[in-house]
Amino acid sequence: MILFSFTSIVLIAFGATLFQTGHAKKLWRRIEDWFHVYQFFKVPELNDTTQHNHLYRKVSLYLHSLPSIEDSDFANLITGKKQNDIVLCLGPNQTIEDHFLGATLFWFNQTGTFLLKIRKVDKRRILRPYLQHIHAVADEIDQRGKRDLLLFMNIADDYRRWRSVPFTHPSTFDTVAMEPDLKSKVKSDLESFLRAKQYYHRLGRVWKRSFLLYGPSGTGKSSFVAAMANFLSYDVYDIDLCKISSDSDLKSLLLQTTPKSVVVIEDLDRFLAEKTARISASGILNFMDALLTSCCAEERVMVFTMNTKEHVDPNLLRPGRVDVHIHFPLCDFSAFKTLASSYLGVKEHKLFPQVQEIFQNGASLSPAEIGELMIANRNSPSRAIKSVITALQTDGDGRGCGLIGRQTEDDEMDEPDGVVCGETFNTVKDLRKLYGFFSFRVTRRSSSSNASLPPASPLEKE
Numbered sequence: 001m002i003l004f005s006f007t008s009i010v011l012i013a014f015g016a017t018l019f020q021t022g023h024a025k026k027l028w029r030r031i032e033d034w035f036h037v038y039q040f041f042k043v044p045e046l047n048d049t050t051q052h053n054h055l056y057r058k059v060s061l062y063l064h065s066l067p068s069i070e071d072s073d074f075a076n077l078i079t080g081k082k083q084n085d086i087v088l089c090l091g092p093n094q095t096i097e098d099h100f101l102g103a104t105l106f107w108f109n110q111t112g113t114f115l116l117k118i119r120k121v122d123k124r125r126i127l128r129p130y131l132q133h134i135h136a137v138a139d140e141i142d143q144r145g146k147r148d149l150l151l152f153m154n155i156a157d158d159y160r161r162w163r164s165v166p167f168t169h170p171s172t173f174d175t176v177a178m179e180p181d182l183k184s185k186v187k188s189d190l191e192s193f194l195r196a197k198q199y200y201h202r203l204g205r206v207w208k209r210s211f212l213l214y215g216p217s218g219t220g221k222s223s224f225v226a227a228m229a230n231f232l233s234y235d236v237y238d239i240d241l242c243k244i245s246s247d248s249d250l251k252s253l254l255l256q257t258t259p260k261s262v263v264v265i266e267d268l269d270r271f272l273a274e275k276t277a278r279i280s281a282s283g284i285l286n287f288m289d290a291l292l293t294s295c296c297a298e299e300r301v302m303v304f305t306m307n308t309k310e311h312v313d314p315n316l317l318r319p320g321r322v323d324v325h326i327h328f329p330l331c332d333f334s335a336f337k338t339l340a341s342s343y344l345g346v347k348e349h350k351l352f353p354q355v356q357e358i359f360q361n362g363a364s365l366s367p368a369e370i371g372e373l374m375i376a377n378r379n380s381p382s383r384a385i386k387s388v389i390t391a392l393q394t395d396g397d398g399r400g401c402g403l404i405g406r407q408t409e410d411d412e413m414d415e416p417d418g419v420v421c422g423e424t425f426n427t428v429k430d431l432r433k434l435y436g437f438f439s440f441r442v443t444r445r446s447s448s449s450n451a452s453l454p455p456a457s458p459l460e461k462e
Contacts, residue, residue: 037119037120039118039120039123040117043115043116046256062134064090093109093110094108094109095109105118153240154237161252162257171223172231175223177220177335179334180334190232208299211228211323211324211326212322214308215327215329217366218367219329225262229262232262232301246278247283259300260299262301263297263301265303268304269307269308269312272284273311333359337352339371340374343375351386354389
């Protein structure tokens with residue numbers, strides 16, 4: 001009797017442990033499999049190894065919205081769109097359970113494929129409405145803006161061709177230094193594009209919009225691309241033409257982009273000037289508006305950036321290939337005030353009239369150069385603005401400036417809590433000297449070791 005009681009206790013304890021570890025669910029699932037016939041459906045990431053399967057993305061959004069993802073044997077914990085957000089992500093070779101109209105369905109996460117397991121007796125009754133349900137939920141997630149944006153980069157000699165990282169660029173139209181009326185027109189144009197699907201199709205045109213951003217380096221073109229992506233809630237595909245081997249390779253990259261995306265080619269004028277044999281001019285033209293683009297560029301925004309369009313064949317930039325041309329000039333007073341508001345939190349200042357007069361006399365710097373001066377002197381708005389004035393008066397090259405690090409009574413009044421910045425910069429030349437010093441140190445360190453650093457993302461150049 002005592003032996004029986006002890007055995008019962010052991011079995012009960014083992015059974016409790018079994019249920020706690022989740023093994024009982026697996027065992028029960030196998031028992032069910034003996035009595036039911038199942039059918040399997042694959043949802044691959046790529047169709048015939050070239051074109052992206054849009055259903056795959058919607059299934060991924062849907063599965064990661066299910067509460068049952070917490071019951072998966074393994075789930076990855078990753079950072080969400082905000083730094084403090086923790087998101088559960090289904091691990092490879094894991095199973096997630098779903099319920100729909102009284103039926104139980106299972107999804108398996110395989111490499112590049114989602115596999116749906118459904119009872120054959122339920123398939124005819126629920127499969128079509130279940131897929132419609134997935135579409136509806138995924139579209140709702142997109143509209144709520146919950147989907148984390150991604151930055152895709154093309155990889156040379158890689159089977160998947162695109163590699164992605166979270167797109168967390170903070171640029172918005174509020175932070176972009178641009179003439180207010182032009183900024184409003186661009187926002188209205190993009191809002192109109194989002195609502196124009198039926199209009200484009202009624203005209204027999206593909207639902208896409210193309211922009212040319214041109215101007216000197218440092219004028220904010222790349223930040224503007226990021227602001228567009230954040231405004232539209234679109235992913236970004238950043239195409240590096242130097243990693244493309246042929247015209248057909250460029251077409252293949254376009255085939256693997258997805259709707260709701262901004263497709264970017266930066267510094268196109270520089271690439272065309274090199275006259276490389278790897279990609280022909282006709283290959284670029286076909287990428288911009290050929291039949292393939294008409295079939296594969298639906299719900300996309302194409303963006304091309306250039307330093308200048310003076311030496312570019314006008315046929316490349318004609319309407320139909322490029323819809324909107326936006327010039328990014330060097331900084332004027334209006335852009336300076338936007339920068340001062342963003343970088344220094346200053347909307348008005350007693351030095352503004354002097355800055356305006358200097359701009360009216362023809363002096364100018366790029367927004368990037370002015371922004372760096374403001375960052376370096378951010379603890380004192382007065383000193384920051386004075387450093388910009390000095391740089392403008394010397395045309396940005398720092399000649400004749402002997403005020404580096406000098407602090408006035410006005411500067412002390414601007415310091416928060418008595419904090420004085422130990423090192424300040426009054427000219428663009430000072431910043432370039434500092435950059436040159438660090439570049440020299442990095443070069444020496446790199447030459448003495450075999451370690452190599454990854455290249456910066458093109459979206460962070462400017």
